[in-house]
Amino acid sequence: MEETVNSFLGLPQFMWDGIFNITITLGAGLIIAFVTTFYLKKKDEITRVAGVILEKRVNSEQEILDFLEDLAxxxxxxxxKEKEWLALLKEYELTLPHEPHLQYSDVFSSVDKFREFFRGFERIITTNKLWMGKKVRFHLALMQGYFSWINALLVAITRIPLPADNKLSEEDIDKLSTTLLLQVAITLDHEISGLLAELESLIVDSVYKLDLKRPRKSMTRNGMLNVDTVKILKELDGNTLLGINREKYFALMMTQVYAYKGVDIEGEDLDDIMNEVLGEEMK
Structure with a gap:
């Protein structure tokens, strides 16, 4: 008895089954090969991008640390005037981290040197901020705000009200600014060193723990309403010696201005002037 063989287009069914199985196998192989290739290429691209970012980050953050060497x-x-200044700073209950020695960073040796450092610091942050880690960027912005508050204190010297016939000359402003800057630097020396040490630690972490996630917010977006900016202001105001003691620093500055010009002023008037100037310079 002859067996009936099913056929299609002249080919037996068993041949079509074989062709079908081969096609499926080849198709699955091609899909797997495509997915594998795509995944490996994507992984290679991520690795390449990470390498570029890491190199840029190391170079930019090393540049910042090199710039801040003068601060150390x-x-x-x-x-x-060591004894006189020591007694004065104690009178205002300001910190003296190296008492009885009065030490300060060379950056604060003169007003010109400090402002040159401050401008350079702002410039180097702007130049390198694209490659920094989020925490490093925030801490540098904090330090930038810190130094801007010190600068604001110096600027406030020119805004202290004085009799029309007894105004400060440019020479007077330079002398008073240099004196105040050194006094502030002496009392904040330990804190400034701490800010620098924290920056170094964050930079090391940003290199060894590379994060490629895109930040959701920009430090410059929406200007002063930016959330990070508000956090920086709160940190400066409530968690730094400069912010906590800012009224003392303004009082120190004003009493020296009036003493330098030989102007007598009552304590209540001094408080009113301080509140007015403080509101303008540090808010």
Whole structure:
């Protein structure tokens, strides 16, 4: 008895089954090969991008640390007024981290040197911020705000109300600014060193824990309403010696201005002037 063989287009069914199975196998192989290739290419691209970012980050953050080396170079006051200044700073209950020695960073040796440093610091942050980690970027913005508050204190010297016939000359402003800057630097020396040490630690973490996630917010977006900016202001105001003692620093500045010009002023008037100037300069 002859067996009936099913056929299609002249080919037996068993041949079509074989062709069908081969097609499926080849198709699955091609899909797997495509997915594997796409995944590996994507992984290679991520690795390549991570390598570029890491290199840029290391270079930019090393540049910042090199710039801040001057901040770590310290001097000790020897101007013949050591005892006088020590007593004055104690009177205002300001910190003296190296008492009885009065030490400060070389950056604060003169107003010109400080402002040159401050401008350079702002410039180097702007140049390198694209490659920084989020935490490093925030901390640098905090330090930038910190130094801007010190600068605001110096600017406030020119806004202290004085009699029309007894105004400050440019020479007076330079002398008072240099004196105040050194006094502030002496009392904040330990905190400034701490800010620098924290930055170094964050930079190391940003290199060894590379995060490629895109930040949701920009430090410059929406201007002063940016959430990070508000956080920085709160941190400066409530968690730094500069912010906590800012009224003391303004009082120190104003009493020296009036003493320098030989102007007598009552305590209540001094408080009113301080509140007015403080509101303008540090808010």
């Amino acid at each position: 170079f310290h001097k000790e006051l020897h101007n013949g």
